[in-house]
Amino acid sequence: MVSKTEESQLQQLENQVENGGGGAWEYLSLVRKLKLRRSDKVLKHGLTILNDPKKRAALGPDEWTLYEQVAIAALDCQCVDVAKDCIKILQKKFQDSKRVGRLEAMLLEAKGSWAEAEKAYSSLLEDNPLDQVISMRRVAMAKARGDILGAIDWLNKYLEIFMADHDAWRELAEIYVSLQMYKQAAFCYEEIILSQPMIPLHHLAYADVLYTIGGLENLQTAKKYYASTIELTGGKNTRALFGICLCTSAIGQLTKGRNNEDKEISGLAAAALEKDYKQNSPNKVALLASTLKSLKLQ
Amino acid sequence: MPNRGHKNVVVKQLVFNGRISFRIFFGVNEKRSRNQSDQPTMAEDLVLDTAIRDWVLIPLSVVMVLIGVLRYFVSKLMRTTQLPDAKIIKEGQLIVRARNLRAAANFIPPKAFRARKLYYTNEENGLLHVPKGQAQNPQAQMLSDPNMAMDMMKKNLSMIIPQTLTFAWVNFFFSGFVAAKIPFPLTQRFRSMLQNGIDLSTVDVSYVSSRSWYFLNLFGLRGLFSLILGEENAMDDTQRMMQMSGFGFDPSKSLGAEKDGLDIVNHEWVLPKLEQRAEAVLRKRLA
Numbered sequence: 098m099v100s101k102t103e104e105s106q107l108q109q110l111e112n113q114v115e116n117g118g119g120g121a122w123e124y125l126s127l128v129r130k131l132k133l134r135r136s137d138k139v140l141k142h143g144l145t146i147l148n149d150p151k152k153r154a155a156l157g158p159d160e161w162t163l164y165e166q167v168a169i170a171a172l173d174c175q176c177v178d179v180a181k182d183c184i185k186i187l188q189k190k191f192q193d194s195k196r197v198g199r200l201e202a203m204l205l206e207a208k209g210s211w212a213e214a215e216k217a218y219s220s221l222l223e224d225n226p227l228d229q230v231i232s233m234r235r236v237a238m239a240k241a242r243g244d245i246l247g248a249i250d251w252l253n254k255y256l257e258i259f260m261a262d263h264d265a266w267r268e269l270a271e272i273y274v275s276l277q278m279y280k281q282a283a284f285c286y287e288e289i290i291l292s293q294p295m296i297p298l299h300h301l302a303y304a305d306v307l308y309t310i311g312g313l314e315n316l317q318t319a320k321k322y323y324a325s326t327i328e329l330t331g332g333k334n335t336r337a338l339f340g341i342c343l344c345t346s347a348i349g350q351l352t353k354g355r356n357n358e359d360k361e362i363s364g365l366a367a368a369a370l371e372k373d374y375k376q377n378s379p380n381k382v383a384l385l386a387s388t389l390k391s392l393k394l395q
Numbered sequence: 396m397p398n399r400g401h402k403n404v405v406v407k408q409l410v411f412n413g414r415i416s417f418r419i420f421f422g423v424n425e426k427r428s429r430n431q432s433d434q435p436t437m438a439e440d441l442v443l444d445t446a447i448r449d450w451v452l453i454p455l456s457v458v459m460v461l462i463g464v465l466r467y468f469v470s471k472l473m474r475t476t477q478l479p480d481a482k483i484i485k486e487g488q489l490i491v492r493a494r495n496l497r498a499a500a501n502f503i504p505p506k507a508f509r510a511r512k513l514y515y516t517n518e519e520n521g522l523l524h525v526p527k528g529q530a531q532n533p534q535a536q537m538l539s540d541p542n543m544a545m546d547m548m549k550k551n552l553s554m555i556i557p558q559t560l561t562f563a564w565v566n567f568f569f570s571g572f573v574a575a576k577i578p579f580p581l582t583q584r585f586r587s588m589l590q591n592g593i594d595l596s597t598v599d600v601s602y603v604s605s606r607s608w609y610f611l612n613l614f615g616l617r618g619l620f621s622l623i624l625g626e627e628n629a630m631d632d633t634q635r636m637m638q639m640s641g642f643g644f645d646p647s648k649s650l651g652a653e654k655d656g657l658d659i660v661n662h663e664w665v666l667p668k669l670e671q672r673a674e675a676v677l678r679k680r681l682a
Contacts, residue, residue, distance in 0.1 A: 259484070287503045287511075288492075290503060292495045318666075322666065324673035325670070327676060331676060332676045332677050365677040368677075
């Protein structure tokens with residue numbers, strides 16, 4: 098996760114570079130350091146640096162890192178020719194390099210020749226069976242081909258070894274949700290919450306999954322997690338506010354209205370929702386009011 | 396010499412590399428009565444030749460910095476890419492995951508926590524449970540693996556040799572005179588450590604020999620290295636010594652420690668409290 102100072106710095110650099118000021122190299126270095134995905138900008142500004150031989154010479158040994166970064170950005174933007182050129186230059190300079198081999202395999206993947214890419218990745222993994230990036234690329238390829246079950250398989254194998262990688266857990270959770278395997282998804286979200294307990298998005302996603310599974314206990318737990326999301330975001334997350342109202346009404350339905358103490362927070366959530374709607378989209382207030390009324394009546 | 400009555404003046408002359416000579420002036424205040432015991436009295440300020448600063452302190456620091464940089468480059472050349480062991484990586488990640496569980500245990504529902512705790516600490520096939528037989532002596536394991544032994548030897552050598560050489564050099568060339576004054580007073584116990592070349596027992600302990608300047612540099616140049624070599628490579632000798640003594644990753648002990656930690660953890664679900672706080676937040680927002 099990017100810290101606030103870094104984010105503001107990134108924004109500043111981005112604006113500066115977009116409007117024609119200097120600082121393209123600092124921007125690219127920051128993007129590389131923070132591992133962000135700004136492929137179009139990287140491609141545009143990286144190419145301006147690389148095509149200008151003076152600027153290229155000024156970079157010194159960092160030139161090759163820039164080639165790598167631009168190659169990956171080009172693959173992301175489907176400019177296969179640009180990527181091929183960059184990779185060819187890198188190949189000439191660093192023959193027999195694992196990093197360049199990885200880029201070549203990614204090129205094959207981007208072109209769509211899945212079988213060859215698969216072969217390339219397997220051979221790379223034979224040399225170094227613990228390379229995280231290549232294992233992840235294999236998962237991504239399986240997902241891109243539509244082979245979701247294969248993706249799950251590879252991802253599980255990856256997580257058996259690298260079980261502290263919370264991004265991988267998040268990917269797995271999203272795959273499970275897309276397949277409606279909610280119990281497994283809930284497990285994955287629990288892992289993510291364990292590693293980063295203070296991020297409201299994870300609480301929200303977990304609450305969504307619990308609400309979808311249903312059942313009284315899960316609904317109550319979901320309500321608690323919606324509440325924690327509200328607390329972590331200072332009450333501004335509309336989805337969480339709606340979540341609380343829905344959970345309360347669903348619980349009320351299940352318990353036939355026996356529990357009266359939960360109504361308080363749902364009343365507050367409803368009031369907050371009304372305030373938000375009046376502020377942001379006043380023409381939908383009537384729609385909101387009728388929805389809330391139907392929820393409360395149930 | 397100023398006429399202040401009797402004064403014991405000890406003039407010590409030392410020829411240093413045939414180029415410099417300097418003298419120490421030592422004064423005893425005669426006003427103190429002779430009835431006083433033979434304690435060393437507070438010397439008045441010694442005047443140290445600025446030549447000491449130019450030819451001792453600065454060259455010593457420069458040499459140590461250069462040696463550090465040299466060591467960094469040599470270690471970079473000699474470093475063999477160690478193939479990461481699958482087992483060690485897996486255990487490392489497992490420890491991180493177990494630690495996360497302990498740290499954030501209160502954020503997941505009790506049932507989930509219990510399931511995970513059992514998964515980790517189960518006596519038969521729990522992840523953290525190391526059966527007694529397998530807990531080998533890590534030292535024996537390290538020494539029997541030839542690659543690791545070579546690596547350790549290389550690391551140790553790259554540290555010991557420059558240190559020994561520099562120390563011998565300092566002792567040979569820079570001994571026998573006062574090099575600097577420490578700005579705060581010290582007790583008499585430090586005398587043997589800091590004033591080893593100075594054979595006068597009545598010199599104030601704040602005046603130290605160049606050996607202590609060497610030690611100061613040894614432990615203090617980390618900041619300078621971080622400037623020169625970049626943030627991560629700033630490793631001065633203290634850290635290297637710590638690395639030398641540590642025997643590397645000891646998985647079975649850490650797993651056992653994590654298991655014990657996990658056994659102790661009492662799950663106290665913090666979500667209900669968060670729910671109440673959420674109510675308060677909403678109320679504040681609406682108010």
